[in-house]
Amino acid sequence: MKYNKSKPIFSSYQKNSNLFDEIFDENENVRPTYKKILELYSDHSIQDFASLNEKAKASFFNQGITFQVYSDKKAQEKIFPFDLFPRIIEAKEWDTIEKGVIQRSKALNLFLWDVYHDKNIIKEGIVPIDLINTSANYLHQMEGFDPPGGIYNHISGTDLIKHSDGKYYVLEDNIRCPSGVSYVICNRNALKRALFGVFNHYEIHTVTDYAENLLEMLESVKPKGVDSPNCVVITPGVYNSAYYEHCYLAKSSGIELVEGRDLFVENDFVYMKTINGPEKVDVIYRRIDDLFIDPLEFRKDSVLGVPGLFAAYKRGNVTLVNAPGTGVADDKAIYTYMPQIIKYYLNEEPILNNVHTYHCSKPEDLKYILENVDKLVIKPVDEAGGYGISIGNRLTKEEIEKVKKAIKENPRKYIAQPIMSLSVHATYIDETSSFEQRHVDLRTYTLLGQDKEFVLKGGLTRVALQKGNLIVNSSQGGGSKDTWVLKK
């Protein structure tokens, strides 16, 4: 089936043949998985979509499914724009993704254990020591400590893209406090409300089982000697950009949402203040960064944490999820060693591709980077959320010089990658009231517990809403789509 230009909703769909389109193949035929939904959508008028889109926006806002953008001068609650056209992933394709992200999560976990114990991978010269000891996220306090169940990165968010060659590449492994999973579930609900009919034509995996798996994982890493652990989610509070998500996760898992001031430590055990008196807490899913969890151990000015929490953790009386210090492995410079890390610990070939990365800290790479800034994406290694990224072919001459200067001043701080072309997907665009191509990526959510592995069959497809923009992070004005994983 060729796409029909006479159908108003696709009237302005301009297909750029250099990009991989998730819906249409190179001959402009609709890919088999999308045939049915395209037929169904074509039956609606563009006015239908315009009104559905308005309703969806209002519904997200009314439910308080919002986030904050920090770079705005005025902090403002925004909705995460939701798109009515779902992304569909075939069963076979998903199978590879799922195996691949589990492989990465396990390898990263073994890497973290090694880095905080014998450091064999460094002693054998596979990963340079500089990447560890100059990382701001390396915590000396974790050396020699065995986290309960041997797990560091209980929750991983792996960012994948499909390149113009049609293959998936991993862009980042987020293993500090990956966010966004609540949107996966909200998006599914929103699409069901808006266009429930389309779900009758596809057999797709549910995403609502995330909460029960999260709880099961949290319980699996309980401290020694605890039978039925009391788990909580700790949030920095209502001003955090992901506060909605913290509420959602606590509520859907049936556990308490707490702030630092709701907890206290006595004799190295953690308690929650309740109207019935203190209640012991065993597992804390913390959505607070390492340096803020305990003002007596880390940042003294933190009012978000709990004094004495880290000592309770080191005594083995409470489990922190993810473990403090995991950030050393989600550094973008460590990412570039992932193929070697997987090989070293699992003796397997990586299932998912890594994007080739140039290190500004290596002299030969540095030379290449400085000569080819316009062809590369330059990223700071320790910033999250898309901050500080420069895309070479979008820069003016002056900006290129600025980037070069910054790199020369602090080579360890930057890596560079070829400009990957993210695949595109039809997305409803408000301004033109039509479907247009927009770049998308995919964040998957993996849980690792004691004898437990789980990948949420879905994930967050993020959309760069500005035409031609490659950065999909919500903090940079991206939107998202419901993501379907087909059962067969």
Place this chain on the structure above:
Amino acid sequence: MSLHYRIKYKSKNTYENPVSEAYWQFLVTPENNETQEVLYSNFRTTVDARIENSINGYNFETTRIHCKKPFDKICFEAEFRLHKKDINPFGFSPIFNNLLDYNLTENHSFKVEFDNFLKHTELTKLPENIKTIHKFNKEFTVFENLNNLNNWVYNYLQFKIGVTKVNTLLKEIVVSKQGVCQDFSHLFCAISRENNIPARYVSGYLHQGNGYFGDSQMHAWVEAFLPNIGWIGFDPTNNILVNHNHIKVCHGKDYNDCPPIKGIIYASGKNETTHSVEVSQQQ
């Protein structure tokens, strides 16, 4: 021969405005190791507060105090009694093989193993222009070089209270050439690390002589790692090797890993803290 010591640590804190709630973490309890054993420890405060023993992030024993009732001044008093072996600072077997020893320090695994104590921190960073201010001579043993360094630091800096603060950087200290035991120790660590010998900052007490006590503070010195031997203590403030008069509390990369007191005070306004330490030898 063994020695018995009694240590009294006192801290007085006064606050401009009443404090509604406060936490303190003290890192002042002597550690138990091959040369010392704590026989008795007791902590008291003048305010009704909870006193608990715990650990810090590096597994050293701490005392944590949580006070929930309003107050505007508080005193802490800790008393320790301990038993110390009379150690011979030259008690290690003096077999040095310069070639082997220096080769070991060049070994990659060695560098990884001791990375924490080889890498400079903010407080042990030497300014670029004086990185080579004191170079080790490889014709001498590692021990001799460290001993020379001890002597060099002792002569280079003048002991003077009140010139530096706990966060004064080496680049200022090498200009003023004055400081207290922390500064002597940071400078020693910096140069030792610069010469590939692992060095760690030690916080503890110094017994300044029989029956001698006064307005002394906690002391600081250095432990350096001698290849094929182990950690050996150097006290650059006094130009001596660590002996039975040094009572160790903890070690770390620099002072920031070892502050004797950390407090989180929920109050506004200024505060004033005074410390005093008495170390006395007993029969």
